[in-house]
Amino acid sequence: MGESRIERRGVGFTACLCVALLAGCAGGSGASLPRDVRDATPSFRAAEKQAQPGSPNVLLILVDDMGYADVGAFGSEIETPAIDGLADRGLRYRHFTVTSICSPSRAALLTGLNHHSVGTGWLAEADMGFPGYRGEPTRDAAMLSEVLGEAGYATFMIGKWHLTNQDHRGRFGPFDSWPTGRGFDRYWGFLAGETGQFFPNVLHRGTEPAPYPLDGSFYFPDAMADEAIGMLRELRGEHPDRPFFLYYATGAPHSPHHTKPADRAKYAGRYNAGWDVVREQRLARQISTGVVPESTRLAGYSPDVASWDSLTADQRKAYARFQENYAAFVDNLDQNIGRVLAHLEATGELDNTLVIFLSDNGGSREVGPEGSWNTAGHFYHGQLATTAENLAHYDEIGDVDSHPHYPRGWMQASNTPFIHGKRSVFAGGARVPMIVSWPEGIAARGGVRRQFHHITDVAPTVLEVAGIEHPSEKVGGSTLPMEGVSMAYSFEDAEAPSRHREQYYEIEAQRAYYADGFKLVAWRPQDKRYGEVDWELYDLRNDFAETRNLASQLPEKVAELEAKWWEAAERHQVLPLDDRRLLEKAAGFDPGLIAEKTKLTYYVGTPTLERSAQPALAGRSYSVEASIERPTGNEEGVLVAHGSVETGWSLFVQDGRLIYENNLPRVGKRIVSSRRVPRGASRVGFRFELSGTPGPVSGIGTLLIDGEDAGSASLALPVSFTNEGLDIGRDRLTAVSKRYQSPFAFSGTLHEVNFEISPPRPRAAR
Numbered sequence: 001m002g003e004s005r006i007e008r009r010g011v012g013f014t015a016c017l018c019v020a021l022l023a024g025c026a027g028g029s030g031a032s033l034p035r036d037v038r039d040a041t042p043s044f045r046a047a048e049k050q051a052q053p054g055s056p057n058v059l060l061i062l063v064d065d066m067g068y069a070d071v072g073a074f075g076s077e078i079e080t081p082a083i084d085g086l087a088d089r090g091l092r093y094r095h096f097t098v099t100s101i102c103s104p105s106r107a108a109l110l111t112g113l114n115h116h117s118v119g120t121g122w123l124a125e126a127d128m129g130f131p132g133y134r135g136e137p138t139r140d141a142a143m144l145s146e147v148l149g150e151a152g153y154a155t156f157m158i159g160k161w162h163l164t165n166q167d168h169r170g171r172f173g174p175f176d177s178w179p180t181g182r183g184f185d186r187y188w189g190f191l192a193g194e195t196g197q198f199f200p201n202v203l204h205r206g207t208e209p210a211p212y213p214l215d216g217s218f219y220f221p222d223a224m225a226d227e228a229i230g231m232l233r234e235l236r237g238e239h240p241d242r243p244f245f246l247y248y249a250t251g252a253p254h255s256p257h258h259t260k261p262a263d264r265a266k267y268a269g270r271y272n273a274g275w276d277v278v279r280e281q282r283l284a285r286q287i288s289t290g291v292v293p294e295s296t297r298l299a300g301y302s303p304d305v306a307s308w309d310s311l312t313a314d315q316r317k318a319y320a321r322f323q324e325n326y327a328a329f330v331d332n333l334d335q336n337i338g339r340v341l342a343h344l345e346a347t348g349e350l351d352n353t354l355v356i357f358l359s360d361n362g363g364s365r366e367v368g369p370e371g372s373w374n375t376a377g378h379f380y381h382g383q384l385a386t387t388a389e390n391l392a393h394y395d396e397i398g399d400v401d402s403h404p405h406y407p408r409g410w411m412q413a414s415n416t417p418f419i420h421g422k423r424s425v426f427a428g429g430a431r432v433p434m435i436v437s438w439p440e441g442i443a444a445r446g447g448v449r450r451q452f453h454h455i456t457d458v459a460p461t462v463l464e465v466a467g468i469e470h471p472s473e474k475v476g477g478s479t480l481p482m483e484g485v486s487m488a489y490s491f492e493d494a495e496a497p498s499r500h501r502e503q504y505y506e507i508e509a510q511r512a513y514y515a516d517g518f519k520l521v522a523w524r525p526q527d528k529r530y531g532e533v534d535w536e537l538y539d540l541r542n543d544f545a546e547t548r549n550l551a552s553q554l555p556e557k558v559a560e561l562e563a564k565w566w567e568a569a570e571r572h573q574v575l576p577l578d579d580r581r582l583l584e585k586a587a588g589f590d591p592g593l594i595a596e597k598t599k600l601t602y603y604v605g606t607p608t609l610e611r612s613a614q615p616a617l618a619g620r621s622y623s624v625e626a627s628i629e630r631p632t633g634n635e636e637g638v639l640v641a642h643g644s645v646e647t648g649w650s651l652f653v654q655d656g657r658l659i660y661e662n663n664l665p666r667v668g669k670r671i672v673s674s675r676r677v678p679r680g681a682s683r684v685g686f687r688f689e690l691s692g693t694p695g696p697v698s699g700i701g702t703l704l705i706d707g708e709d710a711g712s713a714s715l716a717l718p719v720s721f722t723n724e725g726l727d728i729g730r731d732r733l734t735a736v737s738k739r740y741q742s743p744f745a746f747s748g749t750l751h752e753v754n755f756e757i758s759p760p761r762p763r764a765a766r
């Protein structure tokens with residue numbers, strides 16, 4: 001059985017491997033075989049492992065940053081007929097929770113273990129130096145893809161992964177934490193936490209970069225459905241009966257809320273009444289369809305959310321536009337899920353496909369009360385946009401030039417009826433819409449389930465439905481047992497008591513503990529330590545939306561659940577608690593090895609350097625110098641460009657001048673050289689000197705021509721985060737500067753580009 005499969009995957013879940021290999025060696029010895037093939041008896045390799053006949057397909061749809069109330073089946077006015085159809089054919093779970101942030105939810109989803117237990121207590125970008133916070137899920141935990149693949153399923157993934165450390169995402173691996181290193185036969189998508197939807201910085205097919213059209217016709221959400229349907233067709237071409245596991249993880253509706261004009265047009269003018277009205281309407285629909293109890297009332301405003309009536313006319317105009325755009329993004333997401341489901345229906349496969357739909361966390365509160373037309377330029381550089389700035393870009397919101405994120409009031413509408421959102425363990429961040437559909441296996445149609453469940457319960461549910469045992473062993477050791485509980489018992493029994501009775505929560509030192517209907521929870525503002533905030537206590541059995549804090553009335557319950565929280569924290573590698581501010585903590589994002597390099601040389605033809613391979617410039621002084629030749633004196637083009645139309649910097653020659661430009665909103669700067677770049681050979685460059693003192697000026701940028709100062713200016717912010725990579729001799733995808741069209745490749749000879757970077761902070765401090 002399955003030896004070849006085990007060798008190929010490198011992760012076999014059988015203790016028999018060595019025995020099997022030894023047997024294979026003995027059988028393959030040529031000594032005992034006759035000289036002539038006609039005299040020999042062939043012995044063929046064992047057949048591949050086959051799934052049990054009739055095994056259901058599994059389609060796992062994970063959407064990103066979508067709130068509890070954002071689809072029709074959970075009360076939304078946004079048109080989501082495909083997702084609603086799943087609910088009509090199946091079940092909605094109204095008390096289903098997640099970890100409240102991207103990577104940890106994904107790790108828990110795929111392993112059936114708590115996020116800290118597998119080492120993904122926070123984002124996957126970096127190893128933070130502690131067992132619960134490695135970023136990448138440990139290989140000691142088996143992933144659904146690995147287990148189902150071993151059982152004979154075809155396994156493929158489309159979309160956002162976000163479970164690989166940043167410095168493992170380069171072209172030279174290691175690849176063992178990539179989707180194809182974790183049990184997926186095939187993969188197409190992006191590895192990072194977010195990417196542009198029109199011009200993703202890099203897509204991969206397997207472990208190779210996957211090109212896409214650059215003529216403006218590409219839209220990632222549409223392409224996801226195309227890829228999924230294409231892989232399903234290919235599978236059936238080769239394997240008419242083999243069950244599949246398709247993990248379809250959208251980038252939507254996470255920021256950037258990049259949308260198509262036709263989808264936006266549908267929602268024009270539909271949000272002028274504001275978020276208070278939308279919340280009330282959503283709650284009314286939720287009550288009428290049973291996804292919240294009849295007694296549910298709206299939780300109060302989240303921090304920084306004001307009543308719609310109290311807003312200025314300008315604020316209402318800008319905010320309504322952000323929500324029209326967000327609704328268009330969700331609508332498109334549903335259209336594409338609908339295309340995949342329609343393909344399954346047309347091929348007669350939908351009825352025996354277990355479809356699970358859920359979000360990885362609630363609606364996002366990330367960029368503040370105003371939202372931003374350009375999150376890359378604002379939020380990722382510690383800035384918040386103003387209403388006036390957003391209105392100045394009113395028509396661009398959703399287009400390729402923008403990087404939008406909606407205001408916090410719409411987050412709360414997304415999360416109706418709850419308070420708070422993503423990065424909080426109140427219901428707004430932790431409760432998500434969850435739908436299970438399997439027409440052949442579940443008799444119930446359109447039901448609502450009240451049992452408490454958590455994201456760790458999806459993997460055990462899938463395995464129970466597929467009739468597959470979770471492996472206790474794999475090559476080289478034991479496999480961590482799953483911590484989740486299968487939900488399959490509740491498919492046909494709406495009244496069965498929940499089998500998942502207790503659950504801890506921790507994300508960025510936001511903490512909660514759920515036990516048998518009670519929830520202990522604390523809200524920690526960024527400027528407070530975890531020990532400085534008060535516990536709140538809610539009885540969810542008759543207070544669905546966490547509105548009546550019972551902490552002062554039931555101090556023993558508070559003490560009991562707090563003790564349970566600390567026990568769970570010990571047991572699941574939650575400690576040490578990290579309540580550092582985000583930017584301080586994000587210093588750990590610096591890629592490991594490349595950050596140690598202070599001198600780097602690049603040549604023309606170098607592929608775009610992703611974050612894992614870029615010179616680490618954030619928070620450091622540096623200079624960059626290019627050796628060029630311009631035989632006629634007219635040659636021009638980009639020497640180095642880092643980033644996109646949203647955020648970035650570029651060093652280029654145009655009209656005989658050397659130009660540095662960064663396009664950060666509000667503080668962007670262009671420096672044009674005071675003299676012409678000489679004809680023939682020259683060295684041209686740019687130096688950035690970080691100012692040592694705190695204040696509005698963060699550094700001085702100076703142009704250099706043959707080592708001489710050719711103009712300088714103060715720069716209020718160095719560019720750190722960009723959505724596109726670093727290019728040598730051109731500016732790929734979208735252009736940093738409005739003064740040229742990408743790629744504006746340098747038309748002279750560019751010999752090399754040299755970076756010199758000041759030494760990094762000691763590794764221990766990062």
Ligand SMILES: [Ca+2]
Nearest residue numbers: 064065102360
């Ligand atoms: Ca997310």
Ligand SMILES: [Ca+2]
Nearest residue numbers: 643731732734
């Ligand atoms: Ca670019």
